[in-house]
Amino acid sequence: MDSVRSSRDAGRVRLPKAIKILVAGGFGAGKTTLVGAVSEIQPLRTEETLTDRGVGVDDLSGVESKQTTTVAMDFGRITIGDAYRLYLFGTPGQERFWFLWDELALGALGAVVIADTRRLADCFPSLDYFERRQTPFVVAVNCFDGARRYDLDEVRLGLTLHPDVPVVLCDARRRESSKKVLITLVEHAMRMRLGATVAGDTTAR
Amino acid sequence: MTPSPFEEPPDTQWVGEEAGPIVRPYVLTRGRTEPTRGRFDLITLAVTIRSASPRESGLDPECLAIVRLCHQPQSVAEIAAHTNLPAGTVRVLLSDLLDQGFIVLQEPHSETDMHDERLYRAVLDGLRAL
Ligand SMILES: Nc1nc2c(ncn2[C@@H]2O[C@H](COP(=O)(O)OP(=O)(O)OP(=O)(O)O)[C@@H](O)[C@H]2O)c(=O)[nH]1
């Protein structure tokens, strides 16, 4: 391949590895806002066609009915040095999509579930999904103006969360607040996957 | 002369006002919905290793656009967003470009790589520095 300059030769190109975090929650819970607050690019939108494998197959006809659903997702990006790139996907939380989600969740570092205190139940499907799939997740309680203030224990009770699952208050519009949510998630994922001893002290090096 | 089934009908709109691409993605991929080498992730990264000139490469404008875009590494999701094509179409075009030696791909971290402590340390440092 003469036209390939040696410095860019396939074997020599060093690409960062991409990592993804899902940001889930009900309609209007603040998913896109949270992604936008920490992303280095203006959130972009993409459409993914998800194929329903197995569910909804009509046994009687003997014909496998492969259903597809198109979901739109907003996403953002954070560059982590030369080695990694973090992508955040705001994923639609409608209940009927959840069984199609494995493709998106596969390989994810973890998930943020945004709980909107005005409509707590909207995040139940997301919680069920990540619990079942054992994807590490944290619950970010988004405090909208005028919404009743809950304390975190109350939310935890309301959502019947496992005691290990972190619950944090957030204002998705603020970068510092959204950043804190992500840090809490990464620490939690690290504890879940590597054990408490390794993850015990993440600030000292 | 009957047009080949893969030719674009003369007044097919490239992009619908609101609905986005209508016919074109299917035409572009010649009806293929699966890339040649299995389906890759939305965050699989592509980077151009060989520039393509419109004349000699014989590539579609969309493929040329991808080759141009990927001089900086881009994820499947970013390419889809910037070209206004569905992610599925982008996957097919990327696998063609890979086969033709224009780009290389970098698969993301797999679920098993998620046990690498360095990854968590790096991500935490990166987030704290934001
Ligand atoms: N007060 C307050 N408003 C918020 C917060 N987060 C988001 N909002 C507002 O709530 C509205 C919906 O936020 P989005 O980020 O679009 O929500 P979403 O979850 O992406 O919505 P869909 O994608 O439509 O499901 C916007 O007008 C935001 O400005 C928050 O933490 N506090």
Ligand SMILES: [Mg+2]
């Ligand atoms: Mg949104």
